[in-house]
Amino acid sequence: MIRLEHVSKTFTSKHGSVEALKDVSLTIEKGKIFGIIGYSGAGKSTLIRCMNLLERPSAGKVWVDGEDLMTLNAKQLREKRRKMGMIFQHFNLLRQRNVFDNVAFPLKHEKLSKQQVETKVNDLLALVGLADKKYAYPSQLSGGQKQRVAIARALACDPSVLLCDEATSALDPQITHSILALLKDINRKTGITIVIITHEMAVIKEICDEVAVMENGVIVETGSIVDIFAKPKEKMTQDFVNMAASVNRIYTLIEEGNPLTELKSGETMAMLRYNADNTSQALISKISREYGVDSNIIFGNIEVLKDKPIGSLVVVFSGSSVGITHAMQCLHEKGVEVEVIRSC
Numbered sequence: 001m002i003r004l005e006h007v008s009k010t011f012t013s014k015h016g017s018v019e020a021l022k023d024v025s026l027t028i029e030k031g032k033i034f035g036i037i038g039y040s041g042a043g044k045s046t047l048i049r050c051m052n053l054l055e056r057p058s059a060g061k062v063w064v065d066g067e068d069l070m071t072l073n074a075k076q077l078r079e080k081r082r083k084m085g086m087i088f089q090h091f092n093l094l095r096q097r098n099v100f101d102n103v104a105f106p107l108k109h110e111k112l113s114k115q116q117v118e119t120k121v122n123d124l125l126a127l128v129g130l131a132d133k134k135y136a137y138p139s140q141l142s143g144g145q146k147q148r149v150a151i152a153r154a155l156a157c158d159p160s161v162l163l164c165d166e167a168t169s170a171l172d173p174q175i176t177h178s179i180l181a182l183l184k185d186i187n188r189k190t191g192i193t194i195v196i197i198t199h200e201m202a203v204i205k206e207i208c209d210e211v212a213v214m215e216n217g218v219i220v221e222t223g224s225i226v227d228i229f230a231k232p233k234e235k236m237t238q239d240f241v242n243m244a245a246s247v248n249r250i251y252t253l254i255e256e257g258n259p260l261t262e263l264k265s266g267e268t269m270a271m272l273r274y275n276a277d278n279t280s281q282a283l284i285s286k287i288s289r290e291y292g293v294d295s296n297i298i299f300g301n302i303e304v305l306k307d308k309p310i311g312s313l314v315v316v317f318s319g320s321s322v323g324i325t326h327a328m329q330c331l332h333e334k335g336v337e338v339e340v341i342r343s344c
Ligand SMILES: Nc1ncnc2c1ncn2[C@@H]1O[C@H](COP(=O)(O)OP(=O)(O)OP(=O)(O)O)[C@@H](O)[C@H]1O
Pocket: 011, 012, 013, 018, 019, 020, 038, 039, 040, 041, 042, 043, 044, 045, 046, 047, 199
């Protein structure tokens, strides 16, 4: 388990100081895949680097598996970090060493025989699907293959935690998918805790159990992936959720003045977010029957997250203004989040 308590980090230079983290508290349960999302400069990298003290917090405590990292001396911290693997956006492989030597590199402190190292590295390369690239050099590998080597190297000392700093940001969507599938598989097989920082909600959606949303050095919202996608509370979270869904195109279409988004007098356009608890109910027919409100669905998408259907619809309601108000109230009472986009 990772626990941050009131962690702050201020960078000071001759140009002034930057408060990269402001009183951040966070608990990541053992065995979870935990995502941290935010725009550039939100403080994500600083936060993940505080988890293994690559960055030392200016204030606060960092607990990993019951140990307060801030109290460890340099040697103890080195030991601890060996149990906390880390991978990076640009892989950070040793260019002059082949794949085998890159993966074997962290094992030099492990007091293993040559044969044991050989077996360990072969097992890790098999795990990441690179058994046939043992003698290749990083320059001979694709981006996805380099990240697989980095993952094997990060797992060499059997860590309890794997920290992923924008690990898929340099990869195309298909390779990103395969790397995330690999991380998920490793999490399932080994029970390792995985922390992922990213600016892409698609990454969070594909792999994480829980997510924290960061803005200006603060965690603005945290929760299970299902709750965050179904009921995002903060504006920043809503923006990220919309970004991952095709329904967010509605805002671009409105800006572009697309005829699809034009409303007639008395119409209201709304975003409806529904979750597993209300997807099976015929709510659109219900509001039509009970309040005489027609619903024209402009966009819709449904996802299955953690085996639960989560969906969003962009709908234009028409009917009497009282009817529309009651219809939206009724949807809200049934657990559907209703956000009015525009009315005419
Ligand atoms: N070593 C440093 N010295 C001074 N300021 C820093 C340092 N590292 C980060 N910062 C500042 O701290 C803030 C948070 O940076 P950080 O890299 O943690 O954000 P981020 O969310 O990871 O952004 P990105 O996605 O662009 O990497 C930024 O304003 C950044 O300029």
